[in-house]
Amino acid sequence: MDSRGSGLREIKKQMTRESIAEAAFKLVIDKGLDHVTIEEIAQEAFISPRTVSNYFSCKEEAVVAAGSHDWPTIIENFERRPADEDPLHALSEIFVDYANTQTRQQSRLRAQKLELTETYPSLRRFQIAEYDQFEDELRTVIAARTGTQVDTDMYPSLAAAAAVSVIKSATNVWVRSGADPEQLAALFAEAFAQLSAGLPSPTRRRPEHSPKPVTLAARSDAS
Amino acid sequence: MDSRGSGLREIKKQMTRESIAEAAFKLVIDKGLDHVTIEEIAQEAFISPRTVSNYFSCKEEAVVAAGSHDWPTIIENFERRPADEDPLHALSEIFVDYANTQTRQQSRLRAQKLELTETYPSLRRFQIAEYDQFEDELRTVIAARTGTQVDTDMYPSLAAAAAVSVIKSATNVWVRSGADPEQLAALFAEAFAQLSAGLPSPTRRRPEHSPKPVTLAARSDAS
DNA sequence: CGGCAATTTGCGCAACAGGCAAACTTCTGT
DNA sequence: ACAGAAGTTTGCCTGTTGCGCAAATTGCCG
Secondary structure (H helix, E strand, C coil): CCCCCCCHHHHHHHHHHHHHHHHHHHHHHHHCHHHCCHHHHHHHCCCCHHHHHHHCCCHHHHHHHCCCCCHHHHHHHHHHCCCCCCHHHHHHHHHHHHHHCCCHHHHHHHHHHHHHHHHCHHHHHHHHHHHHHHHHHHHHHHHHHHCCCCCCCCHHHHHHHHHHHHHHHHHHHHHHCCCCCCHHHHHHHHHHHHHHCCCCCHHHCCCCCCCCCCCCCCCCCCC | CCCCCCCHHHHHHHHHHHHHHHHHHHHHHHHCHHHCCHHHHHHHCCCCHHHHHHHCCCHHHHHHHCCCCCHHHHHHHHHHCCCCCCHHHHHHHHHHHHHHCCCHHHHHHHHHHHHHHHHCHHHHHHHHHHHHHHHHHHHHHHHHHHCCCCCCCCHHHHHHHHHHHHHHHHHHHHHHCCCCCCCHHHHHHHHHHHHHCCCCCHHHHCCCCCCCCCCCCCCCCCC
16 A cells, blocks of 8 residues: 555665666766667666666666655655745755755766766756656645645746756756855855846846856855 | 758758658547557658658657747747847747737647647657757857856856746646636736746735636636 | 759668566565 | 465567668759
């Protein structure tokens, strides 16, 4: 009955899943996407080819599953928040906290993955799909929490999309500017700040691009 | 040299492309995604199977290519705008105009397509990818126009993502509330308004769920 | 008209998705 | 603790697919 069920079985499944994903990722990094077959992945993960197909619908899905963000935890943290808090405010703090718990290991992996998704359009599709699914779950909980209807009010969709776009945008800029683990949190905060200010055009905030990369050191204070 | 090349050839290519997409779409509507083969699509479009593969990497891509939004025109309209205008303000007006030019035919097609993408996850991936590509182009022009760097400033990414999320959210709500061609433009405007207000939580705008759902989604006969 | 470049097509092949059923592992009730 | 239920892995199989290659076809331009 319970999908979060029965100890050992679930653990093993999770382990195989990760095992396959890591094998796929490693192989694609080494040999390039189209020189990797399902059979190789299976071999690398000590498992039969047929089982790989049981877990993922294709190589691409497996590759992208490696080193993903911990979406369930983020959702849980969100639901733990006081019910009357502004959703975007809550998410801002959650993301900042999340960024601060990321290890160097994870950062490096993330950067590698971004490189892969920029090289292979087919991988990109699956990467985007992952974000999209998270956005969907987020939309649902936001709707529940604000008492709005997903079918008739755009707010849940817009808010969820905004939050996800913060992750994407901040992560991108962060990777391109050296992927310093310290700075991701600041970028999240900055992005949410821009959002709640209504995304004013920067031509009115800053005439030219600044020599120092970004205003990262600035702690976001309430405007 | 010129990608917008030499008359007849380009026209024919465009026609075959559409022809394939429409064939694929029609067949999938009729028989369901996994009972349609490339060979059937080819037959329906009066060309060889091999040629289908020349245009699309798989069925899914072909299906989704049918009845897409006219992204190039939207981009062009954006570039035609006065250079110092706030990007989101410009996009708001452009989308509203765009919505007003949509025919009933197109509306119906769009609704059907949404149904398909909700039924088949594999189609959804390609649908999302299409939006994502537009977002990418939008990001580039927004960056150019505001004099920001895509690599160091999050604004172009956030603004582009916001605009695209407006299209997605508004279209969704619009389809779910009957897909009345008159109302899409209003939804666009409303969504942009929420954005530039910083996406305030509706719990502070409206204490409880209201009898009249949303100003715009409500089927008011005051047309 | 004639040669050039782009496009279509047929052929072939390795790879793949996914149904099916048998072997095997974990779980549950007693 | 044990037997049967429930879930997972695996091998086998078949129709489908993606794509490289080269030949035939078609539009293009002097």
